[in-house]
Amino acid sequence: MTRASAVRIGLVYPELLGTYGDRGNAIVLVQRAKWRGIPAELVEVGATEPIPDSLDVYIFGGGEDDPMLMAAEGMRASKASIERAHANGAVILAVCGGYQLVGRRYVAADGSVLEGIGLVDLETRAGSPRLIGEVVVEPTMSSEWGPAGAPATLTGFENHGGRTTLGVDVTPLGRVLAGGGNGDGTEGVLGKRLIGTYLHGSVLPRNPQLADRMLSWVTGGLPELDTTLETRLHDERLHAGRAHGARKWWQDRMLARG
Numbered sequence: 001m002t003r004a005s006a007v008r009i010g011l012v013y014p015e016l017l018g019t020y021g022d023r024g025n026a027i028v029l030v031q032r033a034k035w036r037g038i039p040a041e042l043v044e045v046g047a048t049e050p051i052p053d054s055l056d057v058y059i060f061g062g063g064e065d066d067p068m069l070m071a072a073e074g075m076r077a078s079k080a081s082i083e084r085a086h087a088n089g090a091v092i093l094a095v096c097g098g099y100q101l102v103g104r105r106y107v108a109a110d111g112s113v114l115e116g117i118g119l120v121d122l123e124t125r126a127g128s129p130r131l132i133g134e135v136v137v138e139p140t141m142s143s144e145w146g147p148a149g150a151p152a153t154l155t156g157f158e159n160h161g162g163r164t165t166l167g168v169d170v171t172p173l174g175r176v177l178a179g180g181g182n183g184d185g186t187e188g189v190l191g192k193r194l195i196g197t198y199l200h201g202s203v204l205p206r207n208p209q210l211a212d213r214m215l216s217w218v219t220g221g222l223p224e225l226d227t228t229l230e231t232r233l234h235d236e237r238l239h240a241g242r243a244h245g246a247r248k249w250w251q252d253r254m255l256a257r258g
Contacts, residue, residue: 006039010055013047016071022061022095024202028211051078053085056218060098068097079117091217092194099196100124121167130161134241135179137187151209155237156199178241193217
């Protein structure tokens with residue numbers, strides 16, 4: 001595949017939204033493009049910089065409470081640029097804190113409200129207990145995935161206290177088979193060239209098919225790669241996630257019985 005310019009993979013505010021290794025998502029997209037002969041570059045957008053409207057992919061990672069406050073302020077200031085880029089074909093991956101901030105608001109346990117950018121109709125509220133551990137997700141079947149269809153079962157690791165409610169017409173990324181996700185049996189959000197998720201790990205190294213779906217939203221159809229090693233990691237994490245889910249089910253059952 002030939003392309004006149006490099007695919008620009010934007011890692012937004014890595015100083016603030018980089019607590020859980022979500023940089024790996026940007027690295028994987030750049031590398032999987034280069035393996036196919038597609039020029040790609042990683043562009044870091046620092047916390048003091050406005051977010052440009054010229055990137056092909058925007059990656060918002062997870063962060064702790066205070067960094068999220070600062071990130072939210074910067075994202076709101078650049079809301080028009082983010083919306084313009086997305087409307088013009090850019091792809092967005094928002095993970096954990098970033099996922100919450102592309103929504104309308106996050107309501108903390110004390111009732112204080114952190115306003116998001118409202119790119120997606122969703123709201124998050126603090127909940128208990130904190131959701132920590134392996135997650136397994138069956139992706140939603142949707143035309144948003146493109147010609148290749150939905151990727152294989154997704155795996156990841158979650159560490160959050162949020163409970164996210166999607167708007168009436170908003171599609172979840174998938175159905176939770178193990179873990180917490182949004183807190184209602186669904187996980188994340190799937191939109192037009194947009195994925196929001198609680199999955200760390202990082203999520204794209206764990207799920208190469210998901211990475212390729214996102215990349216194809218920028219480049220079009222992609223030639224196949226040898227994914228032997230990536231598939232081995234995916235399958236190992238999938239097994240671990242299912243085992244974790246089975247253990248938690250048994251523990252909950254025993255606690256319920258007293």
